[in-house]
């Protein structure tokens with residue numbers, strides 16, 4: 001369900017320095033009850049930055065990753081939106097215009113992807129050497145055998161694996177090593193963007209940290225941008241320049257990671273922040289967010305977070321808020337919450353929310369009195385109203 005009549009999605013920070021621009025992306029999974037997995041998603045990925053995408057399971061993170069790399073398969077279908085890649089050595093490319101061989105080349109050369117559970121995606125009957133070399137054979141046919149071998153060694157070295165492992169088969173490697181091999185493959189052709197969907201979730205914390213440090217080092221050296229997807233917000237706060245928090249298929253908060261860390265705006269982001277232990281900071285009492293995310297085959301009217309939000313008020317049940325600049329806190333953050341809509345809440349959000357506190361007890365939810373609003377006062381009103 002899209003928010004018809006809503007203003008065009010705002011163009012977040014990033015501007016002309018964006019290597020990838022996503023505008024108004026809507027994805028549906030067709031079926032007897034279609035699932036609208038991604039709704040009106042827009043963002044810019046700046047050159048060399050790490051954009052973290054956070055959110056609970058089922059909020060549309062993977063679908064977004066597939067849609068933005070044109071890897072979506074039926075029953076998934078792009079309903080609307082565009083993804084534009086801006087190389088630094090040529091004109092912008094609208095991804096929807098690429099097909100067949102052009103698209104295949106684009107994926108490895110320009111935007112590479114490391115999938116969820118990618119370490120199990122290596123072919124079990126081929127050696128590491130063969131799998132890395134195959135990337136060069138397919139995309140750099142001009143390279144001779146010796147050069148290919150050198151590149152394979154160099155790649156493994158980049159991800160901290162010795163050349164003797166070139167002869168290994170996947171089952172002879174640890175999970176962390178297999179994941180490093182997958183990252184090496186993604187980097188093989190020096191892409192401008194690497195999309196990583198839960199690349200370290202299956203690994204233990206120490207290996208996870210090693211790999212994240214490796215990714216950061218490589219990014220600093222080669223300058224590629226990273227879209228890093230995980231449900232673990234505390235991890236994203238550490239590694240991301242900017243963050244997009246997804247809920248119910250939409251981005252509900254978007255801004256600099258440091259700003260969101262110190263001043264989260266959306267009640268969902270505040271709740272998420274209180275659900276994860278910090279990787280470094282002091283021990284704190286953790287509070288989960290009661291309830292479950294909405295069923296995207298039957299999205300609720302109004303704001304998708306209504307059923308779980310301690311700050312819900314009448315208008316939230318009717319109006320699906322658009323992402324808009326937050327009127328409090330930092331200038332870069334955007335938030336999809338009616339508490340930040342000056343037409344509805346001229347005094348801004350309640351002080352508890354402003355202070356980034358999340359009350360996990362819905363029974364103690366704050367009472368908010370909303371002003372009378374005329375039917376035409378909000379462009380982001382549901383069409384059924």
Ligand SMILES: Nc1ncnc2c1ncn2[C@@H]1O[C@H](COP(=O)(O)OP(=O)(O)OP(=O)(O)O)[C@@H](O)[C@H]1O
Pocket residue numbers: 029035037055056057058059060061062063064074075076231296
């Ligand atoms: N192939 C499919 N067919 C139908 N619905 C799907 C399909 N894949 C995903 N969905 C639905 O789309 C919604 C978004 O799923 P998606 O996997 O993108 O979320 P996610 O945030 O990445 O979750 P996770 O972290 O568990 O992968 C969910 O409601 C999911 O059930």
